[in-house]
Amino acid sequence: MTTAEGDNATSSSSDVWNLPNILTMLRIVLVPFFVWFLVADDNHQGIWRWAAVVAFAVAIYTDKLDGDIARARGLITNFGKIADPIADKLLIGSALVLLSILGELPWWVTILILVREWGITALRFFVIRYGVMPASRGGKLKTVIQTVAIFLYILPLEAIAPWLVIVAFWVMMAALAITLWTGAEYVVQALRLRAAGRRA
Numbered sequence: 001m002t003t004a005e006g007d008n009a010t011s012s013s014s015d016v017w018n019l020p021n022i023l024t025m026l027r028i029v030l031v032p033f034f035v036w037f038l039v040a041d042d043n044h045q046g047i048w049r050w051a052a053v054v055a056f057a058v059a060i061y062t063d064k065l066d067g068d069i070a071r072a073r074g075l076i077t078n079f080g081k082i083a084d085p086i087a088d089k090l091l092i093g094s095a096l097v098l099l100s101i102l103g104e105l106p107w108w109v110t111i112l113i114l115v116r117e118w119g120i121t122a123l124r125f126f127v128i129r130y131g132v133m134p135a136s137r138g139g140k141l142k143t144v145i146q147t148v149a150i151f152l153y154i155l156p157l158e159a160i161a162p163w164l165v166i167v168a169f170w171v172m173m174a175a176l177a178i179t180l181w182t183g184a185e186y187v188v189q190a191l192r193l194r195a196a197g198r199r200a
Contacts, residue, residue, distance in 0.1 A: 020076075023066035027087040030059040031094055038098050038154065045156035053154055059091050060147055088143070089117055095150045104153060109176055113146070116183040127190045130197025136189075138182040145175040 034055040041048035066084065070076045093114055099105035124133050152168035 019073075020066035020070035021083065023062040023069070024083045024087050027059045027062045027066075028083070028090060030055050030062075031087075031090045034059065034091070035094050035098060038095075038102070043102055043104075045159045049154070049156045053151075053156075056091070056095065056151060056154055060151070063088060085121070089121070092146060092150065093117070095154065099150070099153050105172070109172060112176060113179050116179050120183055120186050123186065123190050127193050127197075130193045133186060133189055133193065136182060136185060138178065138185060142175065142178045142182050145171065145178055149175040 034052055037048050037052035037055055041052065063084075096105065096110040096113060100107045100110040127133065149168065149172040152164065152171055155164070155168075157164040157168060
């Protein structure tokens with residue numbers, strides 16, 4: 001290996017092992033713990049349920065923190081661009097599926113959200129030859145509302161205040177509506193991007 005090659009390898013490694021990327025990897029590692037805690041509770045609304053709440057809250061906080069640090073310190077890397085959305089989808093997807101398995105969230109809600117999420121991800125890869133589809137404001141709002149809805153669902157609401165179950169449902173319906181709306185917007189954006197790319 002030449003010196004230049006060694007420098008490039010070192011640089012590449014240091015790019016991956018920066019604080020934002022480590023936080024992203026921590027979020028991925030937290031997913032199986034979150035899943036295990038929620039399954040272990042098995043609808044008993046006990047200590048394991050609270051452990052799942054804490055794991056989810058920590059994971060969501062690392063999502064905000066790694067983005068803030070990456071932008072503030074100029075540590076945005078290719079690894080981060082790929083790993084960050086994967087970590088988000090693993091966390092959100094596993095939460096939705098588990099809530100449906102536990103009978104707390106209708107399967108049709110989970111299926112619609114997941115089809116939209118993975119469908120738009122596939123669409124991004126399909127049109128990447130024509131350009132990058134950036135996250136829209138609606139897309140960011142969608143993520144926030146989804147997160148709030150899931151957080152409300154995993155809280156042991158029946159033990160805290162039963163009426164909050166209704167609040168959680170309507171927040172989830174709002175998240176679903178925004179999810180589908182922004183999905184349609186991304187489809188239109190992708191079609192325009194593809195048309196512009198072909199003309200060019």
